Amino acid sequence: MKETSTRLVLHFPKETWDKPVIYKLVKDYDLIVNILRAEILPRMEGSAVIELRGDRKKLGDAIRFLRSLKIKVKPLELDIFREDEKCVHCGACIAPCPTNAFYLDKKTFRVEFDKDKCVGCGHCIPACPLRIIYSAEF
Numbered sequence: 184m185k186e187t188s189t190r191l192v193l194h195f196p197k198e199t200w201d202k203p204v205i206y207k208l209v210k211d212y213d214l215i216v217n218i219l220r221a222e223i224l225p226r227m228e229g230s231a232v233i234e235l236r237g238d239r240k241k242l243g244d245a246i247r248f249l250r251s252l253k254i255k256v257k258p259l260e261l262d263i264f265r266e267d268e269k270c271v272h273c274g275a276c277i278a279p280c281p282t283n284a285f286y287l288d289k290k291t292f293r294v295e296f297d298k299d300k301c302v303g304c305g306h307c308i309p310a311c312p313l314r315i316i317y318s319a320e321f
């Protein structure tokens with residue numbers, strides 16, 4: 184057995200909100216699942232950031248299983264930056280961010296970026312109308 188681990192960003196379609204997905208990863212694929220963040224609400228799209236550890240082949244099979252349920256699976260990898268001085272605080276980057284790394288400061292009404300919360304999913308990059316969010320990889 185070749186053990187490996189990976190961190191993934193998952194986006195769940197509405198239809199999967201009540202499916203025992205994590206249970207299946209543990210029971211059927213023998214993986215250790217560490218949920219780093221999750222936002223799952225009844226009958227809504229959801230997102231989660233998870234760490235999976237286990238046999239390399241089983242991990243691959245588990246990712247195929249997730250995708251068979253139309254769950255979007257992306258590796259956690261991008262190092263995100265924002266050109267703060269150009270930001271117009273429109274808020275378009277807040278909704279796509281699964282971890283609240285982009286958030287509205289209710290005192291100043293400015294959109295702030297908490298890099299420590301960022302998990303590098305990249306969803307904010309196309310959301311910004313000014314294209315001032317980017318990663319070192321692009």
Ligand code: SF4
Pocket residue numbers: 261263279280281282283284285300301302303304305306307308
């Ligand atoms: S990459 Fe963007 S959307 Fe993803 S967690 Fe970081 S700030 Fe949020």
Ligand code: SF4
Pocket residue numbers: 265269270271272273274275276277285294310311312313314315316
């Ligand atoms: S979408 Fe771009 S301009 Fe708008 S608040 Fe976010 S970083 Fe600033």
